[in-house]
Amino acid sequence: MTAYSTVNPETDLVLERTVDVAPELVWKAWTTPELIVRWFAPKPWSTASCEIDLQPGGKFNTVMRSPEGEDYPSTGCILVVEEGRRLVFTSGLGPGFRPQASGDDLPFTAVISIEPAGDGTRYTATALHADASVKKSHEEMGFAEGWSAALDQLVEVVKAL
Amino acid sequence: MTAYSTVNPETDLVLERTVDVAPELVWKAWTTPELIVRWFAPKPWSTASCEIDLQPGGKFNTVMRSPEGEDYPSTGCILVVEEGRRLVFTSGLGPGFRPQASGDDLPFTAVISIEPAGDGTRYTATALHADASVKKSHEEMGFAEGWSAALDQLVEVVKAL
Numbered sequence: 001m002t003a004y005s006t007v008n009p010e011t012d013l014v015l016e017r018t019v020d021v022a023p024e025l026v027w028k029a030w031t032t033p034e035l036i037v038r039w040f041a042p043k044p045w046s047t048a049s050c051e052i053d054l055q056p057g058g059k060f061n062t063v064m065r066s067p068e069g070e071d072y073p074s075t076g077c078i079l080v081v082e083e084g085r086r087l088v089f090t091s092g093l094g095p096g097f098r099p100q101a102s103g104d105d106l107p108f109t110a111v112i113s114i115e116p117a118g119d120g121t122r123y124t125a126t127a128l129h130a131d132a133s134v135k136k137s138h139e140e141m142g143f144a145e146g147w148s149a150a151l152d153q154l155v156e157v158v159k160a161l
Numbered sequence: 162m163t164a165y166s167t168v169n170p171e172t173d174l175v176l177e178r179t180v181d182v183a184p185e186l187v188w189k190a191w192t193t194p195e196l197i198v199r200w201f202a203p204k205p206w207s208t209a210s211c212e213i214d215l216q217p218g219g220k221f222n223t224v225m226r227s228p229e230g231e232d233y234p235s236t237g238c239i240l241v242v243e244e245g246r247r248l249v250f251t252s253g254l255g256p257g258f259r260p261q262a263s264g265d266d267l268p269f270t271a272v273i274s275i276e277p278a279g280d281g282t283r284y285t286a287t288a289l290h291a292d293a294s295v296k297k298s299h300e301e302m303g304f305a306e307g308w309s310a311a312l313d314q315l316v317e318v319v320k321a322l
Binding site: 092108 | 218241253269272290
Protein backbone atom coordinates (compact mmCIF):
# COMPACT_ATOMS: atom_id res chain seq x y z
CA MET A 1 0.00 0.00 0.00
CA THR A 2 1.05 3.55 -0.56
CA ALA A 3 -0.40 6.75 0.90
CA TYR A 4 -0.58 9.39 -1.80
CA SER A 5 -1.22 12.95 -0.84
CA THR A 6 -4.69 14.23 -1.57
CA VAL A 7 -4.47 16.87 -4.27
CA ASN A 8 -5.08 20.31 -2.80
CA PRO A 9 -6.06 22.95 -5.38
CA GLU A 10 -4.54 25.65 -3.21
CA THR A 11 -1.05 24.17 -3.21
CA ASP A 12 -0.90 21.75 -6.15
CA LEU A 13 -0.94 21.83 -9.95
CA VAL A 14 -2.50 19.18 -12.16
CA LEU A 15 -2.26 18.49 -15.87
CA GLU A 16 -4.83 15.98 -17.04
CA ARG A 17 -5.16 14.95 -20.68
CA THR A 18 -6.02 11.99 -22.83
CA VAL A 19 -3.49 11.13 -25.51
CA ASP A 20 -3.73 8.67 -28.40
CA VAL A 21 -0.77 6.48 -27.55
CA ALA A 22 -0.79 3.31 -25.47
CA PRO A 23 -0.07 3.45 -21.72
CA GLU A 24 3.00 1.20 -22.16
CA LEU A 25 4.57 3.75 -24.47
CA VAL A 26 3.90 6.64 -22.09
CA TRP A 27 5.50 4.61 -19.30
CA LYS A 28 8.49 3.79 -21.50
CA ALA A 29 8.92 7.46 -22.42
CA TRP A 30 8.96 8.48 -18.75
CA THR A 31 11.37 5.79 -17.58
CA THR A 32 13.95 5.57 -20.38
CA PRO A 33 16.69 8.25 -20.25
CA GLU A 34 17.35 7.96 -24.00
CA LEU A 35 13.71 8.88 -24.61
CA ILE A 36 13.42 11.48 -21.84
CA VAL A 37 16.11 13.63 -23.49
CA ARG A 38 13.97 13.74 -26.64
CA TRP A 39 10.78 15.11 -25.07
CA PHE A 40 11.21 16.29 -21.44
CA ALA A 41 12.02 19.97 -22.01
CA PRO A 42 9.55 22.01 -24.03
CA LYS A 43 11.17 23.53 -27.11
CA PRO A 44 13.14 25.73 -27.64
CA TRP A 45 14.66 24.29 -24.43
CA SER A 46 16.28 20.91 -24.65
CA THR A 47 17.35 18.14 -22.28
CA ALA A 48 21.12 17.79 -22.29
CA SER A 49 21.16 14.61 -20.21
CA CYS A 50 19.09 12.33 -18.00
CA GLU A 51 19.92 9.63 -15.47
CA ILE A 52 17.30 7.37 -13.95
CA ASP A 53 17.68 4.54 -11.46
CA LEU A 54 14.16 3.14 -11.59
CA GLN A 55 13.53 2.08 -7.99
CA PRO A 56 12.51 3.79 -4.75
CA GLY A 57 15.52 5.80 -3.61
CA GLY A 58 16.95 5.84 -7.13
CA LYS A 59 18.05 9.03 -8.81
CA PHE A 60 15.97 11.04 -11.25
CA ASN A 61 18.40 13.59 -12.61
CA THR A 62 18.00 15.84 -15.61
CA VAL A 63 19.90 18.72 -17.14
CA MET A 64 17.71 21.17 -19.02
CA ARG A 65 19.41 23.48 -21.51
CA SER A 66 18.14 26.94 -22.32
CA PRO A 67 17.96 28.24 -25.90
CA GLU A 68 21.07 30.28 -25.04
CA GLY A 69 22.93 27.09 -24.11
CA GLU A 70 22.87 27.48 -20.33
CA ASP A 71 22.48 24.25 -18.36
CA TYR A 72 20.08 23.80 -15.43
CA PRO A 73 20.74 20.55 -13.60
CA SER A 74 18.05 19.05 -11.40
CA THR A 75 18.60 16.22 -8.94
CA GLY A 76 15.72 14.19 -7.61
CA CYS A 77 14.75 10.96 -5.94
CA ILE A 78 12.32 8.33 -7.17
CA LEU A 79 9.81 7.41 -4.47
CA VAL A 80 7.29 5.03 -6.03
CA VAL A 81 7.48 2.78 -9.09
CA GLU A 82 4.22 1.08 -10.00
CA GLU A 83 5.19 -0.49 -13.30
CA GLY A 84 3.16 0.92 -16.17
CA ARG A 85 0.80 2.88 -13.94
CA ARG A 86 2.43 5.33 -11.60
CA LEU A 87 5.77 7.05 -11.12
CA VAL A 88 6.45 9.35 -8.18
CA PHE A 89 9.62 11.38 -7.79
CA THR A 90 10.62 14.47 -5.86
CA SER A 91 13.13 17.28 -5.97
CA GLY A 92 12.67 17.56 -2.20
CA LEU A 93 15.11 14.67 -1.66
CA GLY A 94 18.19 13.56 -3.54
CA PRO A 95 19.24 10.04 -4.52
CA GLY A 96 19.15 7.49 -1.70
CA PHE A 97 16.43 9.53 0.07
CA ARG A 98 19.05 12.03 1.25
CA PRO A 99 17.77 15.56 1.98
CA GLN A 100 19.10 18.09 -0.50
CA ALA A 101 20.97 21.29 0.25
CA SER A 102 18.69 24.26 -0.20
CA GLY A 103 19.65 24.70 -3.85
CA ASP A 104 16.18 23.95 -5.14
CA ASP A 105 13.96 26.96 -4.55
CA LEU A 106 10.96 25.25 -6.09
CA PRO A 107 10.73 21.82 -4.50
CA PHE A 108 7.91 19.66 -5.78
CA THR A 109 6.86 16.04 -5.86
CA ALA A 110 5.57 14.77 -9.19
CA VAL A 111 2.95 12.04 -9.41
CA ILE A 112 2.64 10.72 -12.97
CA SER A 113 -0.46 8.56 -13.38
CA ILE A 114 -1.10 6.52 -16.50
CA GLU A 115 -4.41 4.78 -17.16
CA PRO A 116 -5.80 3.06 -20.24
CA ALA A 117 -8.48 5.09 -22.03
CA GLY A 118 -9.80 3.27 -25.10
CA ASP A 119 -6.74 2.77 -27.31
CA GLY A 120 -5.03 5.71 -25.66
CA THR A 121 -3.96 6.92 -22.26
CA ARG A 122 -5.50 9.04 -19.56
CA TYR A 123 -2.49 10.99 -18.35
CA THR A 124 -2.41 12.88 -15.07
CA ALA A 125 0.66 14.77 -13.92
CA THR A 126 0.39 16.29 -10.47
CA ALA A 127 2.92 18.59 -8.85
CA LEU A 128 2.62 18.69 -5.05
CA HIS A 129 4.03 21.76 -3.29
CA ALA A 130 4.59 22.74 0.32
CA ASP A 131 2.34 25.79 0.12
CA ALA A 132 0.43 28.18 -2.14
CA SER A 133 3.41 30.45 -2.78
CA VAL A 134 5.54 27.66 -4.24
CA LYS A 135 2.57 26.61 -6.36
CA LYS A 136 2.25 30.17 -7.62
CA SER A 137 5.92 30.33 -8.57
CA HIS A 138 5.64 27.03 -10.44
CA GLU A 139 2.48 28.26 -12.16
CA GLU A 140 4.17 31.49 -13.21
CA MET A 141 7.15 29.56 -14.54
CA GLY A 142 4.65 28.08 -16.98
CA PHE A 143 3.74 24.68 -15.53
CA ALA A 144 0.54 24.26 -17.57
CA GLU A 145 2.00 25.26 -20.94
CA GLY A 146 5.36 23.61 -20.32
CA TRP A 147 4.14 20.24 -19.13
CA SER A 148 1.49 20.15 -21.87
CA ALA A 149 4.02 21.01 -24.59
CA ALA A 150 6.36 18.34 -23.21
CA LEU A 151 3.52 15.81 -23.35
CA ASP A 152 2.92 16.70 -27.01
CA GLN A 153 6.61 16.03 -27.61
CA LEU A 154 6.38 12.72 -25.72
CA VAL A 155 3.50 11.62 -27.95
CA GLU A 156 5.42 12.59 -31.07
CA VAL A 157 8.51 10.69 -29.91
CA VAL A 158 6.73 7.44 -29.04
CA LYS A 159 4.65 7.48 -32.23
CA ALA A 160 7.91 7.45 -34.18
CA LEU A 161 9.33 4.45 -32.29
CA MET B 162 14.57 -3.19 -4.97
CA THR B 163 15.42 -0.04 -3.13
CA ALA B 164 18.44 2.22 -3.53
CA TYR B 165 19.67 3.30 -0.13
CA SER B 166 22.13 6.11 0.13
CA THR B 167 25.68 5.11 0.91
CA VAL B 168 26.58 6.38 4.35
CA ASN B 169 29.00 9.29 4.09
CA PRO B 170 30.94 10.00 7.30
CA GLU B 171 31.21 13.66 6.33
CA THR B 172 27.49 14.24 6.19
CA ASP B 173 25.85 11.41 8.14
CA LEU B 174 25.55 10.15 11.69
CA VAL B 175 25.33 6.50 12.70
CA LEU B 176 24.40 4.81 15.96
CA GLU B 177 25.22 1.11 15.94
CA ARG B 178 24.62 -1.11 18.96
CA THR B 179 23.65 -4.63 19.85
CA VAL B 180 20.78 -4.92 22.32
CA ASP B 181 19.45 -7.98 24.15
CA VAL B 182 15.88 -7.92 22.92
CA ALA B 183 14.48 -9.72 19.88
CA PRO B 184 14.32 -7.96 16.49
CA GLU B 185 10.51 -8.33 16.42
CA LEU B 186 10.24 -6.30 19.62
CA VAL B 187 12.52 -3.55 18.31
CA TRP B 188 10.39 -3.38 15.17
CA LYS B 189 7.21 -3.25 17.23
CA ALA B 190 8.61 -0.46 19.40
CA TRP B 191 9.45 1.62 16.31
CA THR B 192 6.12 1.14 14.55
CA THR B 193 3.54 1.31 17.35
CA PRO B 194 2.58 4.87 18.41
CA GLU B 195 1.50 3.67 21.89
CA LEU B 196 5.02 2.35 22.40
CA ILE B 197 6.86 5.22 20.68
CA VAL B 198 5.49 7.71 23.21
CA ARG B 199 7.07 5.64 25.98
CA TRP B 200 10.67 5.66 24.68
CA PHE B 201 11.24 8.03 21.73
CA ALA B 202 12.36 11.15 23.61
CA PRO B 203 15.33 10.81 25.95
CA LYS B 204 14.41 11.77 29.50
CA PRO B 205 13.80 14.32 30.93
CA TRP B 206 12.08 15.06 27.61
CA SER B 207 8.94 13.15 26.79
CA THR B 208 6.86 12.31 23.75
CA ALA B 209 3.45 13.94 24.02
CA SER B 210 1.99 12.19 20.97
CA CYS B 211 2.80 10.10 17.93
CA GLU B 212 0.96 9.25 14.73
CA ILE B 213 2.19 6.65 12.27
CA ASP B 214 0.68 5.45 9.03
CA LEU B 215 2.96 2.51 8.32
CA GLN B 216 3.30 2.57 4.54
CA PRO B 217 5.36 4.52 2.00
CA GLY B 218 3.91 8.03 1.90
CA GLY B 219 2.37 7.59 5.34
CA LYS B 220 2.88 10.08 8.12
CA PHE B 221 5.47 9.78 10.87
CA ASN B 222 4.55 12.57 13.26
CA THR B 223 5.75 13.13 16.79
CA VAL B 224 5.45 15.84 19.40
CA MET B 225 8.39 16.01 21.78
CA ARG B 226 7.86 17.84 25.08
CA SER B 227 10.66 19.65 26.88
CA PRO B 228 11.11 19.35 30.65
CA GLU B 229 9.56 22.84 30.85
CA GLY B 230 6.44 21.57 29.08
CA GLU B 231 7.06 23.16 25.69
CA ASP B 232 5.94 21.09 22.68
CA TYR B 233 8.05 20.53 19.56
CA PRO B 234 6.00 18.92 16.81
CA SER B 235 7.75 17.15 13.96
CA THR B 236 6.08 16.02 10.76
CA GLY B 237 7.63 13.41 8.53
CA CYS B 238 6.98 10.93 5.78
CA ILE B 239 7.60 7.20 5.77
CA LEU B 240 9.55 6.11 2.68
CA VAL B 241 10.32 2.41 3.09
CA VAL B 242 8.72 -0.31 5.21
CA GLU B 243 10.56 -3.62 5.16
CA GLU B 244 8.62 -5.51 7.79
CA GLY B 245 10.80 -6.39 10.76
CA ARG B 246 14.04 -5.29 9.10
CA ARG B 247 14.11 -1.72 7.91
CA LEU B 248 12.18 1.50 8.38
CA VAL B 249 13.04 4.67 6.50
CA PHE B 250 11.40 8.01 7.13
CA THR B 251 12.31 11.63 6.47
CA SER B 252 11.59 15.08 7.80
CA GLY B 253 12.49 16.38 4.33
CA LEU B 254 9.00 15.50 3.08
CA GLY B 255 5.60 15.56 4.73
CA PRO B 256 2.82 12.96 4.57
CA GLY B 257 1.87 11.88 1.05
CA PHE B 258 5.41 12.71 -0.17
CA ARG B 259 4.56 16.43 -0.18
CA PRO B 260 7.51 18.82 0.23
CA GLN B 261 7.41 20.64 3.54
CA ALA B 262 7.52 24.37 4.11
CA SER B 263 10.94 25.40 5.37
CA GLY B 264 9.96 24.97 8.99
CA ASP B 265 12.46 22.18 9.60
CA ASP B 266 15.95 23.64 9.86
CA LEU B 267 17.49 20.21 10.45
CA PRO B 268 16.09 17.94 7.75
CA PHE B 269 17.28 14.36 7.93
CA THR B 270 16.33 10.96 6.67
CA ALA B 271 16.45 8.14 9.22
CA VAL B 272 17.28 4.59 8.22
CA ILE B 273 16.54 2.16 11.06
CA SER B 274 18.04 -1.27 10.40
CA ILE B 275 17.26 -4.26 12.55
CA GLU B 276 19.13 -7.56 12.25
CA PRO B 277 19.15 -10.68 14.41
CA ALA B 278 22.31 -11.07 16.51
CA GLY B 279 22.21 -14.20 18.63
CA ASP B 280 19.12 -13.80 20.83
CA GLY B 281 19.33 -10.04 20.45
CA THR B 282 19.35 -7.38 17.78
CA ARG B 283 22.01 -5.57 15.85
CA TYR B 284 20.54 -2.07 15.69
CA THR B 285 21.76 0.57 13.27
CA ALA B 286 20.20 4.02 13.15
CA THR B 287 21.54 6.27 10.41
CA ALA B 288 20.71 9.94 9.94
CA LEU B 289 21.38 11.17 6.40
CA HIS B 290 21.90 14.90 5.94
CA ALA B 291 22.28 17.20 2.97
CA ASP B 292 25.73 18.40 3.97
CA ALA B 293 28.35 18.56 6.71
CA SER B 294 26.89 21.64 8.39
CA VAL B 295 23.52 20.00 9.00
CA LYS B 296 25.32 16.94 10.32
CA LYS B 297 27.28 19.16 12.68
CA SER B 298 24.13 20.83 14.00
CA HIS B 299 22.51 17.44 14.57
CA GLU B 300 25.69 16.22 16.30
CA GLU B 301 25.78 19.27 18.55
CA MET B 302 22.12 18.79 19.42
CA GLY B 303 23.26 15.51 20.96
CA PHE B 304 22.47 12.88 18.35
CA ALA B 305 24.79 10.22 19.79
CA GLU B 306 23.73 10.57 23.43
CA GLY B 307 20.06 11.20 22.62
CA TRP B 308 19.52 8.32 20.23
CA SER B 309 21.46 5.98 22.50
CA ALA B 310 19.47 6.99 25.59
CA ALA B 311 16.25 6.56 23.62
CA LEU B 312 17.39 3.07 22.60
CA ASP B 313 17.98 2.21 26.26
CA GLN B 314 14.43 3.35 26.96
CA LEU B 315 13.13 1.28 24.04
CA VAL B 316 14.82 -1.82 25.45
CA GLU B 317 13.37 -1.16 28.89
CA VAL B 318 9.87 -0.70 27.47
CA VAL B 319 9.81 -3.85 25.35
CA LYS B 320 11.31 -5.97 28.13
CA ALA B 321 8.31 -5.02 30.26
CA LEU B 322 5.76 -6.00 27.59
